[in-house]
Amino acid sequence: MKKKILIVGGVAGGASAAARLRRLSEEDEIIMFEKGPHVSFSNCALPYHLSGIIDTPDRLVLMSPEKFLVQYNIQARVNNEVLYINKEEKNVTVKNLLTGETYKESYDKLVLSPGAKPIVPNIPGIEEVNIFTIRNVVDIDKLNKYIKSIDAEDIAVIGGGFIGVEAAENLREADYNVALIEGTDQILRPFDYDMVQILHKEIYDKGVNLIVGDKVEKFEKDVVVLASGKKITAKVVVMAIGVAPETALAKEAALDIGETGAIKVDRNYKTNDDNIYAVGDAIEIYNALTHSAAKLSLAGPAQKQARSVADHINGKQGLNKGYIGSSAIKVFDYNGASTGLNEALINVLNMKIKYEVVRVILSDKVGIMPTSAPMHFKLLYEVPTGKILGAQAIGKGDVTKRIDVIATAIKFGGTVEDLKDLELCYAPPFSTAKDVVNYAGYVGSNLLNGDFKQVNVDFVRGLVEHNSYIVDVRERGEYANGHIKNAVNIPLSELRERINEIPKDKPVYLHCRTGQRSYNAVLALQNLGFNNVYNITGSFLGLSLYEYFNDVTQNRESIVTEYNFR
């Protein structure tokens, strides 16, 4: 039976649903409404127009309404806003934004994919600055043209989420003076505080005025005034503090809204009305790791949800396994990726889960290859099951590869033991024979077995302040080029002959450059009867990266004689 299907929103979710609906039925009538002038554009690529990596805004648009019509026989009505849903009569009221005319369109099935809108809080003096948000091609074009038209020098980006960081990066690449202002103590929540310091440093090093832990209090004429009293001049202010699901239509139609404030859907992405579905940033998803409702503003899941909806409308049941959330971001020369749970989220949700952390640094490819660089890798797993909960990776190399592998392992309920056995592709230009993922599996298994104990780099400042016994097992030349202020240098190569220098009556903390040599030293000491030895994971390289940004931006006394970032 021929169906008439209306879709509200023509970007990731809406466009994917439309295409899949057509593939499943040639006869159905499919109409997609988009209040903006474009359907099917690449949201995620918007910031890259600011640097010119994507040179013209039209390149951001992937499909025209004309193509939807001739290739898929789908009507894509741009500049048409759906104002109202009448569930009982099964029709929507639509306004043509170009003509001002309103009309009704009936449906058999309705798919809502309205997305989420940037939050612009009503901060005092907001009329004193030129505020921009980034949601669609029109926004980014307007922002870019405005910056160029006034020959702007100073730009403030407020909010250190994905869009804020990418906007700041691309504006900086285009040579503007950029301030990136984040009210909490860190940018990019998918990364834990200890990991994100690497990205803080990178953003700072690349000349962005990164300010964390300081909220916007008010605006004055072309000035952002922070709670600390700091004033940031900015002819352009990009507001990127977050997005809120577009729920106005759904609310007015009395569709259920979930605890997170997003549209509530069932396992087939159906709302509480039997003929209305919803997908994308506007809905509440089920997090398979926290076992709770959550919001998830990611393009991949939106497309998958759209496909499920098209299937269900055409009589196919799907299996909704929930989401774990995987994401990635380029930050100048560094890449970051994460999947699943992190420590911050476990704490925020007050999850009663016992977990252990693996934190390793390994070369992303064979060390002698010219582009090899350290990769910082953090893995969380459940104790005592060993079940993988999440991971984060940051480095100049291929971090998404490693996180994709972990995301895959999580989907299959994998454990740290499983990671040891993974056979990953190896050749010198791509990786190391024992990949960081395997290595994390070894370390995780060793920890789980109680083979050794560890503390992380974020613990070291406390150790230094309490004058704890820290042994630096790097060779003498390395120690001379920068070390923890009160660390004793006993190189691994001298460890066995100088064993008597190490006290047995108090905790001993060992480190090297990345934690590998000190791990060997820890085991040697344990085998020689020392019972209270800890490996400092992240070691001197991780510590240097961890401490640097706060030291220099807060004029804080450093706990190392000199940083070493290599």
Added chain:
Amino acid sequence: MKKKILIVGGVAGGASAAARLRRLSEEDEIIMFEKGPHVSFSNCALPYHLSGIIDTPDRLVLMSPEKFLVQYNIQARVNNEVLYINKEEKNVTVKNLLTGETYKESYDKLVLSPGAKPIVPNIPGIEEVNIFTIRNVVDIDKLNKYIKSIDAEDIAVIGGGFIGVEAAENLREADYNVALIEGTDQILRPFDYDMVQILHKEIYDKGVNLIVGDKVEKFEKDVVVLASGKKITAKVVVMAIGVAPETALAKEAALDIGETGAIKVDRNYKTNDDNIYAVGDAIEIYNALTHSAAKLSLAGPAQKQARSVADHINGKQGLNKGYIGSSAIKVFDYNGASTGLNEALINVLNMKIKYEVVRVILSDKVGIMPTSAPMHFKLLYEVPTGKILGAQAIGKGDVTKRIDVIATAIKFGGTVEDLKDLELCYAPPFSTAKDVVNYAGYVGSNLLNGDFKQVNVDFVRGLVEHNSYIVDVRERGEYANGHIKNAVNIPLSELRERINEIPKDKPVYLHCRTGQRSYNAVLALQNLGFNNVYNITGSFLGLSLYEYFNDVTQNRESIVTEYNFR
């Protein structure tokens, strides 16, 4: 109880075993014998010295005997060859190659990690050419110095395996005239014939004289004479036709040799002698997909085996799940990776397994990002279970990432359905919202459900010869820039209005540029009552790449009016 452990061979397997043995016991005596002058060098990186990417041969050496001694208290005796094993007396006879002196060393446990040696067949006239092989640092240094000393111009590499291809690539990068000669019809067996054509073309395009399907018959003075009669001038000949496990020691000690000719070991990598273990290229492994014995010359597995051996010697049982074999290679501007089974292997082994092939081409990252490029992806899965058997990927972008994900899924017994649900990291610089891995899952599921039928690019020449009905659904401009000789152009945008042109009484084969639009066309036709339609996977881009190398090197008539490689 203190043990004395001897290790034969000091590279991947041997060095890893030694280090792990030390971590597990501080008191054991550990001695590693290596007949060459170096332990712990990077075999896999050897070819990169030929191009100068790794500038000096000493950089290939990762650890010195001195470091093994002072850091790990391990004796690494280089230039010491183990000549003989006396199982009954539990000792080995060793020859110091520098002094000529022989001596005996007793053991409690013996670990064999002798590796594999390059095969040099006794081809007539072999004394007429300068033959080199590549196994260790001495070899590559000798080869490199010789080439430079005679100011060589023409170099022949015989054998198209990993080492042969990497040697040819690096020599070409150093501007030599390189011929790469492979006796069978393709290089790089981990890739199926249809996939490897992309690499054949790349090697040919980069100016290597690639000759496949032509064996070396004899040598004349600085000339390689092929079975075809072709003569290749070469002042230097690199022999890389394959390796044979080093089994002489094991055989003489009457240790069991397996059906593959490699050393037979149990699940803990123990030979049939209770005190002798063996790891690495010299042993026979269990292939978890073919359920049979096989050889596997890869560094990663060697290191993992070494770890298992060290564990078992120290009383820890491991779980040997067998191997699936994952590998990668860079070939000039292209990257290739593979895991698990391929079609060729299934046929060679005459496996009674029913499988289906997914062959897709998708952009490796968001299409509008400057470095985006097509990725060619081939997935094999079992019918009717959907269980993933193997995959291959080739492209200019991050192919190892996708194959690592598949390798991980295989380890967990994953199916094509599982691939649909994987949440992989997405940001425009790294991938697409729906990754090629997800996409392959969709296609695989659709095939498994019988939603559509397909033929591959390697089928098209036959179709053309039999004058089958081929529809090119690309737009008119694309068709004009090169098309299959007798294909009818009905653009997707004209399909519905020109539906009557398409015959219902015979098979119809559809293609576009990559197979995505033609897939939509196939479904539209099916929904409109056509029952005999096929999507040509790989489509025009895949076909152009597939046909090109054989067309130009065999002066074969092309089945396309013009190739298109973008």
